Amino acid sequence: MNRDLKLVPNRRWVFPLLFLAAFLIRFPFFFRDYVDRDESTFILVGQAWVDGFLPYTELWDVKPPLTFLFFAGIIYLFGKSFIAIRLAGTLVVAVTAWFTYDLTRRETNRGWGFTAGMGCVMLFSLFGSIQGVMSEHLLMAAYMGGLWFLITQENTLGRLLAGILFGIALMIKINAALPLLLAGGWWAIQQFRGYTISRAIGHLLTAGIPGILVIAMTLFPYWQAGKTQLWWDSVIQAPLAYTEGSASSPLGVWGLTLAVMALLLWGLKSTRIRFGHTPTALFLLTVVGVLWSFIQSGRANTHYLIQLYPALLILLAAFPGRKFNDGIRNYRWALVLLIALIPVESYLEYANIIKNKQEKGTYFNxxxxxxxxxxxxxxxxxxxxxxxxxxxxxxxxxxxxxxxxxxxxxxxxxxxxxxxxxxxxxxxxxxxxxxxxxxxxxxxxxxxxxxxxxxxxxxxxxxxxxxxxxxxxxxxxxxxxxxxxxxx
Structure with a gap:
């Protein structure tokens, strides 16, 4: 075993360490009233669902039902608890980071895998209004889980679970359709190239039917209540109309898109990574699909970027990981210092809750x-x-x-x-x-x-x-x- 990898935690310790990092970074924000207005909205619609009102009937927002179901479930189990909601969000971040770690590890090694996983924790928790629980956090846990099963579990059960998770992703945030269309379309073509027609169709059905059933399950309570049109209008039509709204900044979106694409093209050219490699293609098409969704909406808000980070981190780790066995050891002290300095927002928030406790007698602020x-x-x-x-x-x-x-x-x-x-x-x-x-x-x-x-x-x-x-x-x-x- 490469002696450099001795510096990296054993695989069984990776998830606990990722969760611990996410917890320490996000913990002081457990006590803030809100970090982003979207999270407050999801809580309100989730509470209304717990009270017996389906989303879109009494309260409304432009998200599919499973976003609100997450919050409704936490409220149903734990009552009105900011801590329970933010702790559940921390778990979601750690899960996504683990999928990012393991997919990176398979493409490179444990060193770069752990680096990518830790990078995911930080990018999901810092730099903007993302310390709360956003729909993008939930989306990427489901989407990266789907990719993990599709890539690592090449069997019927793996395809079934991937399909379920992709269906969940789509019913958390509808613009997941674009990366799913590109990555899923490429995967489907590969099935026909690698297997007989009957077997390839079987693979597509075992992945596709579970996803369709997830979508149908979100529709069912509306059909039962005679509100099918409300589901269609709110889940499909309104998000499409939202992408045509006036509050857009296409110049910034195109700048981001060109910068990311230039970086990826450089990486592909300077390494042995090839588009024909199945995981690489899925990660690349995910990034392209997410950027496409940004272009379509004309928006790339801070929390939207959460959709970009996991697949991009895997690719960025794979570029040097293919050329250099492991560059972590040579820079470990600089890396430790960098990791210690990055969560400045968390340090300031720790100071804020302590000050609030001293002045007002409560950590909640x-x-x-x-x-x-x-x-x-x-x-x-x-x-x-x-x-x-x-x-x-x-x-x-x-x-x-x-x-x-x-x-x-x-x-x-x-x-x-x-x-x-x-x-x-x-x-x-x-x-x-x-x-x-x-x-x-x-x-x-x-x-x-x-x-x-x-x-x-x-x-x-x-x-x-x-x-x-x-x-x-x-x-x-x-x-x-x-x-x-x-x-x-």
Whole structure:
């Protein structure tokens, strides 16, 4: 055995170490009210499901049902627990990192495998609003699990499990269809090239049917309730409309795409890796499919990049791993120092929760806690309250958004999706008018010193400014939250 590999933990210790690293990096964020607004939205829809309301019926967001099922399951088992949700997310990160490690190990060696796995933990937990539990975390656990079974378990059971996991991935985030289309299409062609027609068809059926059944199972409760069209509109139509929305930055997406593709082309040219190698092709096509989904939507937000990291890490590890047996030993002390310095965000958050404990007597921090505490202490009316920021406050107050469009506040401004879940009012202008002039929330929560919506939403912000001026007064500010109280 190469003596360099003695520096790498034994395979049975890899998952515990990956989980420990993920836990230490993510633990201080267990106590924050929210890290990204999407996570708060998933929690609200998951809670509504636990309360007996299918996704899209009472509350709505543009994600397939299995995203919400994850949160509903945690809430059902552990109640309203931020710690349980974030701990489950940490486990998901560690699982994805292990799949990344093992697939890299098979292409190179344990040293590069462990490096890729640890890189996955860090990239899934740092640099932006990804310390919470995002749909991309859940998606990649399922997708990389599917790839692992497809590549390493070349038997009927492996194909069945791969199909199930790919179906789950698609019902967590619909844009998984693009990497699945490319990687799955290539794999299907390889089956016909390597086996008889009847055997190849059998392979395709054993992988494809389980995935289709997963999709059908998400449809079944809607069919049973006579809401099949709602499922179709929310799971298929609305995401397609979302990709055509106005909030896009195609220049940045194309810059990212060209940079990644240039890096991959350099790696392929400078090493012995060839596209004909089955795992390499699947990883490459996964990266291309993810980039394609970014181009189609015109967006590459920080949490979107989670979809890119695992396959890209495997390929990047394979490039030097093919030319050099193991470069880790020569740079081990620099690597240790780098790993120690990278989680700066976590160090700052550890300091933040300690400070919060000293000043307020609790580790839990953020306006999602302090605003509800203020409302309850002041005896203010919370029914039909409207959170335009910090909307996890609904969960803390045991309330729901006054309209399902407001489940994620930004959806109030997305005209392109209204036809698929809000037929009564087909534009943002109509919805805001109904919300503010008919429902008339007694309290509206915004961010202190900011407009109600993002700056590019000029007409919506102008309308809200007029409403605040005519019907509301700024009652108080709590941390960074502004509390507007209706006066007439």
């Amino acid at each position: 953020g306006e999602g806690f302090t605003v509800p505490a203020y409302i309850q202490a002041e005896g203010l009316e919370s029914e039909k309250i409207l959170f335009l920021r910090y909307h996890i406050g609904y969960w803390v107050l045991d309330e729901r958004p006054p309209v399902k469009t407001a489940t994620h506040p930004s959806n109030l401004c997305k005209d392109e999706m209204f036809p698929y879940y809000n037929p009564e009012r087909s534009t943002s202008e109509q919805e805001l008018k109904y919300l503010m002039e008919t429902i008339q929330p007694p309290l509206v929560i915004t961010r202190k010193g900011r407009k109600a919506f993002d700056r590019d939403r000029e007409s919506e912000n102008a309308y809200m400014d007029r409403i605040f001026e005519q019907y509301y007064r700024l009652r108080d500010t709590v941390d960074q939250a502004a509390i507007w109280e209706r006066t007439k």
